[in-house]
Amino acid sequence: MKKKSLVIKLVFLLFVISILLWMNHQYLHITPQNIRDWILSFGWMAPPLYIFLYTFRPLILFPASLLSLTGGLAFGALWGSVYTIIGATLGALLSFLVSRYFGKRLVNKQWTGKWSKLEMKLEEHGFLYTLLIRLIPVVSFDFVSYAAGVSKIRLLPYLLGTFIGIIPATFAYNFLGSSFTKGSIYAIVIAALMFAVVLAIPFIFRKKVDLLGSREGRHRP
DSSP states (O other): OHHHHHHHHHHHHHHHHHHHHHHHHHTTTOOHHHHHHHHHTTGGGHHHHHHHHHHHGGGGTOOHHHHHHHHHHHHHHHHHHHHHHHHHHHHHHHHHHHIIIIIHHHSOSOOOHHHHHHHHHHHHSHHHHHHHHHTOTTSOHHHHHHHHHTSOOOHHHHHHHHHHHTHHHHHHHHHHHHHHHHTOHHHHHHHHHHHHHHHHHHHHHHHHHHHHHHHHHHHOO
């Protein structure tokens, strides 16, 4: 009976996700320029509106990259990054809380095997692992947030790792967005180089993570 209930819940969850992805696909023709014009039409309310949209964006799985580029287009590289970091951190918090409340009820079994080891690492070194994952811009932002919610990671290390980890990629996205308004090929090239640097950061931290894991192994009986 419990297995049947779990299957029904999973099917319903997949159905909801499919609907959200379909809706996003239907509106993928929306460009950062369109969103920018709409947000700026609210005048002084534009910054809080942008933060509000970014906070609730994960609930509809709207692409984070589009809003990040919009931030640079609308507010420039500096303030666009500030507003994006605030909104993304709040969005990560919202996703985490939603996943922890509903996900724990759905996934009520203990993780086993490799998942159990990953969960243990997230619980013991949540900040470091969250930081490393957030530094990789190609990893799904929302997937990490929802997955963290069903793990045993504590909230504060997760939030701190998220806040610090998203800074490099956020600035790169916003700098790229702001470069479009300038129409300078040099600015776009610089933004592309920044992305390359951001992609290299996780490999620098990887040695520290591997070292941490090896130390854990030696200290365990």
